[in-house]
Amino acid sequence: MNMISSPEIIDEIFRYDVPLQRYTSFRTGGTAEIFVEPGDMSELKKVLQFCKDERKKVFIFGNGTNLLVNDNGVKGVVIRLGGVNFRKIERNEKFVSAGAGVYLPQLIRKTALCGLGGLEVLVGIPGTVGGAVMMNAGGKYGDISETISSLTTMTFDGKITKHNREDVEFAYRGCNLSKQVVVKVEFALKESRKEEVLEKMSKIYKEKKEKQPLSTFSAGSIFKNTQHYKAAELIEKANLKGQKVGGAIVSEKHANFIVNTGNATSADILELIKIIKETIKKKYNVSLEQEIQIW
Numbered sequence: 001m002n003m004i005s006s007p008e009i010i011d012e013i014f015r016y017d018v019p020l021q022r023y024t025s026f027r028t029g030g031t032a033e034i035f036v037e038p039g040d041m042s043e044l045k046k047v048l049q050f051c052k053d054e055r056k057k058v059f060i061f062g063n064g065t066n067l068l069v070n071d072n073g074v075k076g077v078v079i080r081l082g083g084v085n086f087r088k089i090e091r092n093e094k095f096v097s098a099g100a101g102v103y104l105p106q107l108i109r110k111t112a113l114c115g116l117g118g119l120e121v122l123v124g125i126p127g128t129v130g131g132a133v134m135m136n137a138g139g140k141y142g143d144i145s146e147t148i149s150s151l152t153t154m155t156f157d158g159k160i161t162k163h164n165r166e167d168v169e170f171a172y173r174g175c176n177l178s179k180q181v182v183v184k185v186e187f188a189l190k191e192s193r194k195e196e197v198l199e200k201m202s203k204i205y206k207e208k209k210e211k212q213p214l215s216t217f218s219a220g221s222i223f224k225n226t227q228h229y230k231a232a233e234l235i236e237k238a239n240l241k242g243q244k245v246g247g248a249i250v251s252e253k254h255a256n257f258i259v260n261t262g263n264a265t266s267a268d269i270l271e272l273i274k275i276i277k278e279t280i281k282k283k284y285n286v287s288l289e290q291e292i293q294i295w
Ligand SMILES: Cc1cc2nc3c(=O)[nH]c(=O)nc-3n(C[C@H](O)[C@H](O)[C@H](O)COP(=O)(O)OP(=O)(O)OC[C@H]3O[C@@H](n4cnc5c(N)ncnc54)[C@H](O)[C@@H]3O)c2cc1C
Pocket: 025, 059, 060, 061, 062, 063, 064, 065, 066, 067, 081, 100, 124, 125, 126, 127, 128, 129, 130, 131, 132, 133, 134, 135, 136, 137, 138, 139, 180, 181, 182, 183, 213, 214, 215, 218, 219, 220, 221, 293
């Protein structure tokens, strides 16, 4: 591939034709035309400026745990907030701020050990703070938006904005922050007894582990629940557990999980998604909507 003429900093940190398979929790997907991990806000701004000038499509990558990347890969610039400046955690009494690149399980554990409650309900979610905010990650015990007090974003034009929690619209597995990079999030937590927070955390994790295939190659729940039905219950009722396409299988443990048994392609997973959607529509006249993001 031809190197694109660009400022020095870009040449230093750009990587070309990077296989995304190794970064996604599904362990499938093609290559990123350009993959970059800016070290700080100023580098991020330069990368976004480059994308604008060169008309490159921007893809923000968290920890790849809610993503299905096409086998043909991604044409454009994949940005991962991997630099140390995006991985900082700071505490000011009950307020904790975390860079968007912080690994969520690390933040949950750290705050729990400090006797700060609120994030323990998200135990078992393997994303980054930025990805969790964009997806409004959560479950039956609560969603991440409930603990956020403010967050900072950079628009694809490089504008930095601090948003109060009330100014952002959070919904079930999503929010209205499109075309923005979440860079930092501040949480308002509850001062609690450390033992209580840790106990709640391990109880929720145990419950999840019993019901979900947590240590397999998956992307968590594939479909959103509908207003009236749980996606997993419909899929199970339709006898789709164990349904296979190539190396992809509907989990026997949790019907809303598709697992890569080792040699699945993204095409296999997409085909399985199609079969599930068509079957559920035909049998129950319900249209399932994907929770996972497809690139
Ligand atoms: C075993 C397993 C269990 C799971 N359990 C749960 C669960 O209980 N509840 C739940 O809600 N989810 C669950 N998930 C799904 C997933 O972990 C969450 O959605 C998580 O929040 C995704 O974070 P990520 O960093 O991996 O984001 P990615 O998958 O990398 O990206 C997801 C989306 O967020 C965008 N994004 C990522 N970072 C940023 C950023 N900094 N700024 C702007 N946009 C960004 C991406 O562009 C993409 O659109 C599970 C997944 C697995 C594999």
